[in-house]
Amino acid sequence: MxxxxxxxxxxxxxxxxxxxxxxxxxxxxxxxxxxxxxxxxxxxxxxxxxxxxxxxxxxxxxxxxxxxxxxxxxxxxxxxxxxxxxxxxxxxxxxxxxxxxxxxxxxxxxxxxxxxxxxxxxxxxxxxxxxxxxxSCGNVIYPRINPAVIVGVIKGDSILITRYNRGYAHNALVAGFTEIGETLEETVKREVMEETGIEIKNIRYYKSQPWGMAQDILVGFYCEADGDCEINMDKDELKYAEWVKREDVVLQPNDLSLTNEMMKMFKEGKI
Structure with a gap:
């Protein structure tokens, strides 16, 4: 990374x-x-x-x-x-x-x-x-750091792969910013539901990453799909959201991102 x-x-x-x-x-x-x-x-x-x-x-x-x-x-x-x-x-x-x-x-x-x-x-x-x-009025400003989550949602031998409507064009995972008053785990649940309509369980922390390009601190989690796994994609946010088998996961063109490492770990059977 x-x-x-x-x-x-x-x-x-x-x-x-x-x-x-x-x-x-x-x-x-x-x-x-x-x-x-x-x-x-x-x-x-x-x-x-x-x-x-x-x-x-x-x-x-x-x-x-x-x-x-x-x-x-x-x-x-x-x-x-x-x-x-x-x-x-x-x-x-x-x-x-x-x-x-x-x-x-x-x-x-x-x-x-x-x-x-x-x-x-x-x-x-x-x-x-x-x-x-x-x-001079006494106000003090410290650097801004935006907390955001990256979520690897797993269903058996498949993982939920997404692609954004705008910006980065390669494969990604569910991701989003933490709202005021929200824990990171609550962010994970909300973002997965908002972007794909999937209920999840067994949320577990993986790793974190500074991402200065967006002033973020990214926090990676894996979890399992729970119940009905039919995807209801948010078309304003995403242009693609599908369950993809391990062997079919296409990685990003470089290894800089936490997202890519999480996809790679799943693809190689390490998660």
């Missing part, structure tokens, strides 16, 4: 530190596209030497490499570099580079969406001790 970068390690503790010439300084445009290049199939990122601004924010480090965010829109023209969406980069690269840009995008989105205070409309300031934005 995207976070599986061992032996490398993401260190996401906030630090108030100066940027050095060799540190990565990531440049996003106003639409969230990242400025990157490529050399022999490897993704290249901009450094402080490439980005002529002092308005940068420390994001995190991976091993001994520091990543900063360019905190203003700058004109930059580097040969072989261009702006790409995170989804485009997801389909081209893997390893710690993808983990880095997903996490960076998550933080860029938070900073970009929180320029002014929601209480008094004052300008928010970056805290120098923790990952927070502060207003």
């Amino acid at each position: 995207i976070q599986d970068i061992f032996p490398s390690k993401l260190n996401n503790e906030y630090k108030n530190q100066e940027v050095k010439d060799e540190d990565y300084v990531l440049v996003f445009d106003e639409n969230g596209k990242l400025y990157v290049g490529e050399d022999s199939g490897k993704m290249l990122l901009t450094t402080k030497n490439d980005v002529k601004t002092d308005k940068v924010i420390y994001l995190f480090s991976i091993d001994d490499e520091n990543y900063f965010l360019c905190n203003e829109y700058v004109e930059i023209n580097k040969e072989g570099f261009s702006y790409y969406t995170i989804r485009e980069l997801r389909d081209r690269y893997s390893g710690k580079d993808i983990m880095a840009i997903f996490t960076a995008y998550h933080l860029w989105k938070w900073y970009a969406d929180n320029v002014y205070c929601g209480k008094c409309a004052g300008k928010l300031e970056i805290d120098n001790k923790e990952r927070a934005l502060r207003c």
Whole structure:
């Protein structure tokens, strides 16, 4: 999965530190596209030497490499570099580079969406001790993380495979966001019922995954179908929902997602 970068390690503790010439300084445009290049199939990122601004924010480090965010829109023209969406980069690269840009995008989105205070409309300031934005009125804003579930619904030797109406086009599982006042297990039951009309039982936790592209923390569960297993698909949400035998499960084109790992575990008879 995207976070599986061992032996490398993401260190996401906030630090108030100066940027050095060799540190990565990531440049996003106003639409969230990242400025990157490529050399022999490897993704290249901009450094402080490439980005002529002092308005940068420390994001995190991976091993001994520091990543900063360019905190203003700058004109930059580097040969072989261009702006790409995170989804485009997801389909081209893997390893710690993808983990880095997903996490960076998550933080860029938070900073970009929180320029002014929601209480008094004052300008928010970056805290120098923790990952927070502060207003003179006393309001403090912390990074947004959206909890969501991924659900592998099993019926004997089959699993419930879905495809979304919009966005990602490959095979997926039932998924959805947790609502206010709801447990994760209640989210699992509700989302399966809403999307497919299936009653479930024996809900059990599998794994979790950060998914910065949507500012999510994904929580994976398996469960069994209960009673009538006839699918009543929500056509506004899905274009496909079917019971699929283990040997017929078609996996996603890369191994970055929790969804793909859960489908793979079932396909290989490990669940």
